[in-house]
Amino acid sequence: MRTDIFARLDREPEPPKIVAPRMSRHRIALFGGTLAFYLAIVWAVLITSWLVALDWKVMLFRPYQQWPELHAFLDYYVVLGQRGPTAVMVACWLGWRSWRQHTLRPLLVLGTSLLLLNLSVGAVKLGLGRLGPHYATQIGSAEMFAGGDIFPSGHTANAVVTWGILAYLATTPRARRYLSAVSATVSLGVGLTTVYIGTHWLSDVVLGWAAGLLILLALPWFEPLIARTETWIFAMREQWRERRDGARPAPAAGSGAGPGSGPQPVLLPQSMATDGLAAETVTAGVEPVLPAGHPAPGARARAHGGHPVRPGALPVAPAGVRRPTPHTERGTRGTGSPARPMTGG
Numbered sequence: 001m002r003t004d005i006f007a008r009l010d011r012e013p014e015p016p017k018i019v020a021p022r023m024s025r026h027r028i029a030l031f032g033g034t035l036a037f038y039l040a041i042v043w044a045v046l047i048t049s050w051l052v053a054l055d056w057k058v059m060l061f062r063p064y065q066q067w068p069e070l071h072a073f074l075d076y077y078v079v080l081g082q083r084g085p086t087a088v089m090v091a092c093w094l095g096w097r098s099w100r101q102h103t104l105r106p107l108l109v110l111g112t113s114l115l116l117l118n119l120s121v122g123a124v125k126l127g128l129g130r131l132g133p134h135y136a137t138q139i140g141s142a143e144m145f146a147g148g149d150i151f152p153s154g155h156t157a158n159a160v161v162t163w164g165i166l167a168y169l170a171t172t173p174r175a176r177r178y179l180s181a182v183s184a185t186v187s188l189g190v191g192l193t194t195v196y197i198g199t200h201w202l203s204d205v206v207l208g209w210a211a212g213l214l215i216l217l218a219l220p221w222f223e224p225l226i227a228r229t230e231t232w233i234f235a236m237r238e239q240w241r242e243r244r245d246g247a248r249p250a251p252a253a254g255s256g257a258g259p260g261s262g263p264q265p266v267l268l269p270q271s272m273a274t275d276g277l278a279a280e281t282v283t284a285g286v287e288p289v290l291p292a293g294h295p296a297p298g299a300r301a302r303a304h305g306g307h308p309v310r311p312g313a314l315p316v317a318p319a320g321v322r323r324p325t326p327h328t329e330r331g332t333r334g335t336g337s338p339a340r341p342m343t344g345g
Contacts, residue, residue, distance in 0.1 A: 020105070020223040021168070031217040038210040042128070045151070045203050048142045055201040056140060059133045063196040074193045081155035081190035086162040087114060094169070104230045106169050112222050113161050116215045121157050124211075125149040133198050153200045153208030156191035160212025163187060168216060187212065 021027075044051040064071055079085055087110075094106035131137070131148035144151075163183035170176035191205035200208075 020227070021220045022223075023220040027217055027220065031214065034210055034213050034217060038207065038214060041203060041207045041210065042124075045130070045142050046144060048140070051203050052142045053140065055133075055203050058195060058202050059136075059198065062198070064198055067196075070196070074196060078155065078190060078193045078197065080163075080186055081159040081194070083114075083154070083158045083162075086158065090162050090165060093166075097169075104233060105226060108226045108229055109169060109219065110165055112226060113165055113215055113219060116218070116222075117157060117161050117212070120215065121152060121154055121208075121211050124152060125154070130201075130204075133201060150200055151204050151207065152211045153191060153194055153204040155194050155200070156187060156205050156208030157212040157215075159183075159187035159190040160209060161215050164212065164216045168219060 041051070091107065091110060094110055097106050098104055126149060128151050129145045129147050129149070130151035131143040131146045132150045135148065136143050137146070160183070163186050164180075167176050167179035167183050170179050187209065191200075191208060194200040195202055195205055
């Protein structure tokens with residue numbers, strides 16, 4: 001039984017019946033309604049309608065002066081809408097999920113959503129060029145096409161997309177409902193915080209909410225591309241592994257000491273020489289020819305704990321080392337001891 005925690009986390013398959021969302025009629029209707037609302041906000045600001053007047057009323061109210069005790073906390077809270085810190089936090093969580101489930105889809109969905117966010121929101125920001133409240137030049141003016149880049153609010157749109165991805169990738173309906181409520185609360189708070197600090201008009205925030213929601217609603221259209229990208233990445237990984245394994249040198253055949261080491265010479269036991277086999281050097285890995293009924297040296301070694309212990313025989317010399325010359329006064333087995341001189345009377 002394996003108790004290693006990494007062995008438990010090595011693979012946790014994605015729960016069953018989890019499929020990528022599809023662009024249903026309900027989602028298409030939501031996307032169309034959000035897009036119409038987005039265009040209406042842009043048009044209302046362009047024609048300097050009542051929405052621009054509301055922007056100026058909120059700005060001149062100066063919320064940061066009305067509740068100064070909240071300023072220190074909201075300065076930190078607004079970081080939840082900055083693209084860099086939030087992307088790193090969410091990417092770490094989704095990367096851990098990808099590792100556990102052996103899929104790249106969470107990270108690819110996050111990357112796709114951030115790319116769409118940069119392209120869509122960035123293009124509108126630069127195209128409309130609206131100035132922020134701190135740089136406004138004329139009271140009641142929409143401050144459009146003046147070289148600014150705050151319409152729509154990037155903080156708000158990024159909060160909607162980054163935290164909304166967690167709800168989009170949720171694996172159960174219950175988790176999706178909870179995460180949707182959390183992401184909506186965070187993005188709503190981030191948008192209102194930028195209005196409180198005075199870095200955005202109220203209409204900037206409203207358009208940022210719509211911009212982020214459009215990206216989340218459009219993600220199912222990109223699911224086939226995400227799936228093909230994941231398949232291509234895994235295929236490239238397999239090709240790289242094959243090239244890496246093919247570049248490794250193959251171990252020499254019959255070598256037991258390691259790759260590249262050739263056959264090692266060994267010596268036969270002396271006891272085998274007394275049975276008619278001369279002690280000679282043989283090649284490791286090649287079985288010597290033994291007379292009938294003579295046990296193999298490997299079998300005798302295993303029977304005695306790995307070392308031949310036949311009485312009167314010397315142990316096998318290590319590979320590549322010549323055994324010492326036997327004592328001259330010891331005769332061959334079976335021939336008897338040499339004659340000793342008689343003493344005494």
